[in-house]
Amino acid sequence: MNRGVALALTLVAVMSAACADSEETSGGSRPEVTLLTHDSFDVGANVVRAFEREHQIDLRIVPAGDAGQLVNRAILTAGNPEGDVLFGVDDNLFPAAIEAGVFEPYESPALARVDDALELDPTHAVTPIDRGDVCLNVDRGWFERRSLAPPDDIADLTDRAYRGLTVVQNPATSTPGLAFMLATIARLGEGWQDFWRALRANEVLVVDGWEQAYYGEFSGAGGGEGERPIVVSYATSPAAEVVFAEEELDEAPTAAVTASCYRQVEFAGVLAGSDHVEEARAVIDFMLSEPFQEDVPLRMFVFPVVDDVELPPVFERWAKEPVSPLSLPAARVAAEREAWVRTWTDLMFG
Amino acid sequence: MGPHVDRPDVRLRLAAAGRLALVAVPAVFLAVFFVYPLGSIVGSVAEELSPGSVLGDERLRGVIWFTTWQAVVSTSLTLAAGLPAAFLLARFRFPGRSALRVASLVAFVLPTVVVGTAFGGRGPSLAALFAAHVFFNLAVVIRVVGGFWSQLDPAYEDVAAEMGATGARRFTDVLLPLARPAIVGAATLVFLFTFTSFGVALLLAGPSRATIEVEIFRQTSQLLDLPVAAVLTLVQLVIVSALLWITSATESRAGVRQRLVASADAARRPRTSGERAFVAAAAPLLGVALLLPPLRLVWRSVRTPAGITLDRYVGLGDVRAGSALPISPIDAVTTSLRVAAGAASIALVVGVLASWAISRSRQGSWLRALSAVPLGVSAVTVGFGYVVAFDAGPLDLRGSVWLLVAAQSVVAVPFVVRMVEPVLSTSALELTEQAGALGASPLQAARDVLVPVASRAILGAAAFAFAIALGEFGATAFVARLDSPTMPVAIVRLLAQPGAASIGQATAMSVMLLVVTALITVGIDRFRVGTFGRL
Numbered sequence: 001m002n003r004g005v006a007l008a009l010t011l012v013a014v015m016s017a018a019c020a021d022s023e024e025t026s027g028g029s030r031p032e033v034t035l036l037t038h039d040s041f042d043v044g045a046n047v048v049r050a051f052e053r054e055h056q057i058d059l060r061i062v063p064a065g066d067a068g069q070l071v072n073r074a075i076l077t078a079g080n081p082e083g084d085v086l087f088g089v090d091d092n093l094f095p096a097a098i099e100a101g102v103f104e105p106y107e108s109p110a111l112a113r114v115d116d117a118l119e120l121d122p123t124h125a126v127t128p129i130d131r132g133d134v135c136l137n138v139d140r141g142w143f144e145r146r147s148l149a150p151p152d153d154i155a156d157l158t159d160r161a162y163r164g165l166t167v168v169q170n171p172a173t174s175t176p177g178l179a180f181m182l183a184t185i186a187r188l189g190e191g192w193q194d195f196w197r198a199l200r201a202n203e204v205l206v207v208d209g210w211e212q213a214y215y216g217e218f219s220g221a222g223g224g225e226g227e228r229p230i231v232v233s234y235a236t237s238p239a240a241e242v243v244f245a246e247e248e249l250d251e252a253p254t255a256a257v258t259a260s261c262y263r264q265v266e267f268a269g270v271l272a273g274s275d276h277v278e279e280a281r282a283v284i285d286f287m288l289s290e291p292f293q294e295d296v297p298l299r300m301f302v303f304p305v306v307d308d309v310e311l312p313p314v315f316e317r318w319a320k321e322p323v324s325p326l327s328l329p330a331a332r333v334a335a336e337r338e339a340w341v342r343t344w345t346d347l348m349f350g
Numbered sequence: 351m352g353p354h355v356d357r358p359d360v361r362l363r364l365a366a367a368g369r370l371a372l373v374a375v376p377a378v379f380l381a382v383f384f385v386y387p388l389g390s391i392v393g394s395v396a397e398e399l400s401p402g403s404v405l406g407d408e409r410l411r412g413v414i415w416f417t418t419w420q421a422v423v424s425t426s427l428t429l430a431a432g433l434p435a436a437f438l439l440a441r442f443r444f445p446g447r448s449a450l451r452v453a454s455l456v457a458f459v460l461p462t463v464v465v466g467t468a469f470g471g472r473g474p475s476l477a478a479l480f481a482a483h484v485f486f487n488l489a490v491v492i493r494v495v496g497g498f499w500s501q502l503d504p505a506y507e508d509v510a511a512e513m514g515a516t517g518a519r520r521f522t523d524v525l526l527p528l529a530r531p532a533i534v535g536a537a538t539l540v541f542l543f544t545f546t547s548f549g550v551a552l553l554l555a556g557p558s559r560a561t562i563e564v565e566i567f568r569q570t571s572q573l574l575d576l577p578v579a580a581v582l583t584l585v586q587l588v589i590v591s592a593l594l595w596i597t598s599a600t601e602s603r604a605g606v607r608q609r610l611v612a613s614a615d616a617a618r619r620p621r622t623s624g625e626r627a628f629v630a631a632a633a634p635l636l637g638v639a640l641l642l643p644p645l646r647l648v649w650r651s652v653r654t655p656a657g658i659t660l661d662r663y664v665g666l667g668d669v670r671a672g673s674a675l676p677i678s679p680i681d682a683v684t685t686s687l688r689v690a691a692g693a694a695s696i697a698l699v700v701g702v703l704a705s706w707a708i709s710r711s712r713q714g715s716w717l718r719a720l721s722a723v724p725l726g727v728s729a730v731t732v733g734f735g736y737v738v739a740f741d742a743g744p745l746d747l748r749g750s751v752w753l754l755v756a757a758q759s760v761v762a763v764p765f766v767v768r769m770v771e772p773v774l775s776t777s778a779l780e781l782t783e784q785a786g787a788l789g790a791s792p793l794q795a796a797r798d799v800l801v802p803v804a805s806r807a808i809l810g811a812a813a814f815a816f817a818i819a820l821g822e823f824g825a826t827a828f829v830a831r832l833d834s835p836t837m838p839v840a841i842v843r844l845l846a847q848p849g850a851a852s853i854g855q856a857t858a859m860s861v862m863l864l865v866v867t868a869l870i871t872v873g874i875d876r877f878r879v880g881t882f883g884r885l
Contacts, residue, residue: 034833039674039847062676062833065843072574073832076737080748082832096574170557172572206557211847341573349558350409 032058033279034083036074036271038067038175040210041088042299043292051286057279066209067093067175074271075100081271085280087129087287090175091120091265092182095334098125103269106281110288113306118265120330126267129287132302133235133325134179134264136257139220142229151230153259154187158198166230167205167217171341174209175264180232181344182333183262186326196347206348220254222246235261236301239318243298252318261322266302369710376704379696380720380763382745383756387735388727394738395580405585410565410578414585417545417561420476424483424544425537431484431639432491432536437521438632439492440499442625443617446633451492452875453640458489459814459871460644460864461821462549463838467845467860468647474556482550485643487540488636494539498532499525500616517624538597542590546728549823549838553845562586563730567827570734580738583731590727644864651857655850662858670851674843676833679859682840689751689836690819693758697815700759701766702808708767709774729761729824736829749831757825762815769811773804810874817870821863837863 030052041063048059062083064070071093074086078100089097097103103125111119111127118128136157138150151157157166169177184192205228207213214233217226222244238252245253268287270280286292293304297315304311311319405411439451457465469482506528510520526533548563555561560568562582569579620626652658666679675682736757740747747753785798823838830839837859844856 036832060676060833063674064832065674065846069571072571075574076570076741077748080741080746082749170572172568208557208846215849345573346407346409350412 030056030058031276031279032060033085033276033283034060034062035283036062036064036070036081036083036086038070038088039063039065040300044295044299047291047295050291051283051289055279055282055286057276057282059283066169066173068173068178071097071102074102078102079273081273083271084274084276085268085270085283087266087268088175089126089267089269090179091267091330092178092333092337093175094121094126094267094269095330096337097269098123101272104272104274104277106270106284108281108284108288110285110306113308114288115305115307118305120265121267126269127284127288128265128305129268130296130300130302131263131265131305133256133261133322134176134183134232135235135237135261135322136180137218137220137231137233137237137254138257139218139229139253140251140255141253142219150255150257152257154184154257155195157204157230158195158202160202162202162230164203164205165228166199166202167207167213167226167228168232169210169213170206170208171344174213176210176232176234178337178341179262179264180260181340182328183260183326185340186262186328187260193343193347196344200348222253234301235322236297236303236315236319239314240301242318243314256320256322258320258322261325263325263327265305369707372703372710373707376700376707376763377720379700380704380760384723384732384735384760385720387732387739390739391580391583391731391735394577395584410582413560413562413565413582416559417563420479420483420551420555420561421541421545421547424480424487424547425541427480428484428487428491428540428544429533429537432488432540433495433526433533434632435488435636436492436496436499437525438629438636440496441617442629443619444629444633446637447617450633450636450640452872453637454489454492455875456868456871457485457640458487459817459821460486460867461823461838462486462547463553463823463841464647464821464860464864464867465643466550466553467841467857468643468864469550470553470845474554474559476555476559479551479554482554482643483544483547485639486550487543488640490539490543491533491536494536495529495532498529502528502616504616504618517622517628534597538593542593546586546590546730548728548730548827549842553842563728563824566730566734570737570828576738579734583734587727587731644868647857647864648861651854651861654854662854666855666858670855673852673855674847675835675840677835679840679844679855682835682837682859683862685834686820686837689754689758690816690822692755693762693819693822694812694816696755696759697762697766697819698808698812701763701811701815702770704763705767705771705774708771723764729757729822729826730828732757732760733825733828736825751831751834753829754826754831754836757829758819758822759815761822761825762818765818766811766815769814770804770807773807813870813874817867821867 041061043061048061052059060083064073064082067088067090070086071089074081074089075097081102086102098121105124106127107124108127111124114128118131120128136151136154140150143150148161151159151162156162168180171178171181181192184195188195205217207217210233213231214237215221215224215226217228218224218231218233219226219229220231220241222241233256235256235258238254238256241254242249242252268284270277270284274280288306290306290309293306293309296302296304297312297319301319303319303321435454439447465482465486469478469485502525506524507520510524515523545561546563547561548567551559551561551564552567555564562585566579566582566586569575569582620629651662652660654661666683669675669678677685736747736753739745740753785794790798821838822836823842826836826839827842830836835843841856841859841863844852844859
């Protein structure tokens with residue numbers, strides 16, 4: 001036989017072998033349940049292991065980008081999901097997801113211990129897991145070194161003194177980005193578009209996600225590489241800086257601008273079409289269980305939703321909850337969010 | 351010879367049925383996995399949105415405008431750099447000439463994501479975008495225009511020299527005008543490639559700028575506005591087809607024939623001092639332009655805060671805590687290899703059968719056209735079409751790895767056809783007919799004559815299809831599963847995450863893709879198992 005033919009046949013044989021090999025090889029005895037989540041999700045390995053042992057299942061955690069991308073992905077695959085349970089849909093995103101049939105309702109018994117005000121979805125398609133406040137954060141040292149007063153309200157950002165100092169997230173792809181855009185609407189009303197126009201002229205930087213903004217661009221992040229001293233982050237971020245500081249700190253190196261804070265609740269839900277509904281429900285219960293809720297503050301720097309969960313001391317001291325955070329009626333957000341994001345995109349990238 | 355020799359009607363009918371089956375396989379595959387998704391895009395637009403509302407949108411008009419002007423600038427820069435390079439490689443013999451030729455080919459075949467990573471590193475910038483586009487497309491100018499010059503009779507230049515024209519004058523007054531059709535052809539191709547730039551533009555243009563391709567992806571994956579994405583797809587299709595139509599129309603009008611010679615005769619050692627100076631300056635410059643970006647990528651993959659180490663490669667087997675990847679980078683490599691192997695196998699079967707059918711029958715021309723269309727339509731369109739088309743009923747393939755395999759094979763089929771079909775159509779066809787005249791059955795003729803002749807081309811096509819599938823990003827970005835990303839998808843995910851560890855892993859993975867692609871390309875070129883057609 002011609003050498004070339006032999007080579008070609010061998011190649012085809014190798015390729016088909018490689019294909020055949022790609023069938024499921026993990027013959028584990030325990031069922032695997034897949035949790036789709038955003039990139040900022042974090043939970044202690046020991047907490048997960050205890051849950052896996054108790055229920056005899058393997059929990060697979062699959063990050064899917066920012067919350068916006070995560071939810072879009074779930075909507076595009078509604079009914080034929082890439083996982084069994086989803087965590088990280090917030091109060092602004094869940095109406096669209098529910099409408100698309102992403103979730104299968106489940107009323108967890110653990111909801112009894114959750115503040116009723118946080119149960120924003122009466123159909124129980126989604127279950128509240130944590131809450132936080134999206135606020136402007138400033139690098140205190142940066143402003144002290146320049147004897148410049150940091151901004152203390154949203155409108156200040158368009159001041160010439162703060163030109164080129166702010167980094168925000170794209171509301172189309174990032175939940176804190178969306179929350180901050182909503183904060184500007186809640187705070188400035190009709191003037192929000194003028195504000196963003198002025199902010200663009202004031203050389204604001206827009207990035208796709210929180211991690212990129214905070215660790216990539218913000219100067220106040222410990223171990224970060226950024227140069228901008230104003231960022232959209234969380235009310236709890238200063239506490240995180242203390243916890244993660246390489247040397248012990250008496251004071252947080254960053255501060256949240258409380259007048260800019262917008263309330264955000266994060267939810268989880270069982271994905272419709274999952275092959276492991278029982279296990280997926282167990283994951284929801286797990287996320288409302290004490291070990292998970294106690295783990296939440298120092299992992300994701302958000303507040304637990306279960307009432308009587310004890311907060312870590314550093315949280316009690318540094319994580320100030322804004323007294324009256326900004327908010328918009330959920331119905332109005334659901335109706336107008338898309339148009340607002342489009343307007344924002346036109347203003348900032350047009 | 352079988353007993354049915356004296357029953358020619360049976361043999362004919364069998365042959366006809368066989369031919370039909372041969373045509374049916376590629377035709378059905380392309381109909382389901384290419385025409386149907388494309389039709390679904392058109393259908394979704396007809397239902398929901400008029401193109402007018404997109405063209406009336408100021409920002410989307412801005413996207414179309416940016417796409418156009420960056421393609422114009424990229425094309426001009428590529429011609430400015432590519433024409434001297436093509437002249438150098440076509441007309442002069444010097445040490446390292448074939449190495450430069452292969453290096454330009456490797457650059458053209460490299461995955462977009464690898465080139466994006468190589469030219470990135472300091473954040474998005476237009477300069478990096480243009481540099482990457484030039485790097486990519488130098489090979490187009492070198493192949494198309496250089497290919498023409500390398501066959502142009504040196505007598506043209508000699509006459510001009512006798513009339514007293516200097517070297518520079520001979521280039522501007524003789525070689526450039528003669529090559530005008532080739533230059534227009536090359537410019538059209540470069541414009542098409544840069545107009546439909548996706549991976550490079552996604553990584554280098556920055557969040558505030560988008561080509562139409564990038565915008566289709568953003569509208570789909572971030573804004574979830576499928577109707578707008580569909581309109582953009584159609585707008586791009588219309589512009590690309592119009593451009594191709596205009597070009598082919600002008601080409602046929604400007605079809606002036608020059609005297610051509612075998613390519614070996616056109617190139618010679620530089621003779622005058624001016625020529626020697628040109629070669630001495632241009633050859634190293636081209637070498638640096640082609641080798642620096644890959645070398646810089648390799649350098650960035652081993653340079654860590656701890657010095658020059660292979661740490662980033664060692665760490666590729668682990669799932670890094672806090673990583674955007676749910677798997678270890680090595681798992682992404684495995685996924686990529688498997689999917690690409692499957693895609694290459696399918697592309698090979700479909701492509702070879704299509705080539706066979708094209709070469710055997712006059713009706714094959716529509717199949718040739720059909721199998722070439724994915725080239726012009728862009729991978730992003732294919733990927734987006736899959737999102738729109740395969741979401742309901744018996745064809746609900748969302749989340750299936752086969753969707754990914756199919757997408758990559760659709761993208762690879764045109765390359766297989768371009769490499770295999772010419773061989774089957776020309777020499778092999780005559781050989782089979784001769785064998786037939788000598789009394790061999792069609793099967794025997796195919797086995798004894800056709801397969802040996804075409805096997806080199808088929809082997810080359812298999813390797814090339816594999817390389818294309820391995821680096822495929824445009825369609826893959828839409829259909830890859832979250833929990834099992836391919837290498838290019840994993841690289842883009844890692845690059846989007848801040849921190850030296852992520853970027854280090856992304857560069858290390860890019861280097862691995864670079865090495866595999868370069869080896870395959872060099873291998874095809876060295877062992878002459880196939881040619882890349884006009885490219």
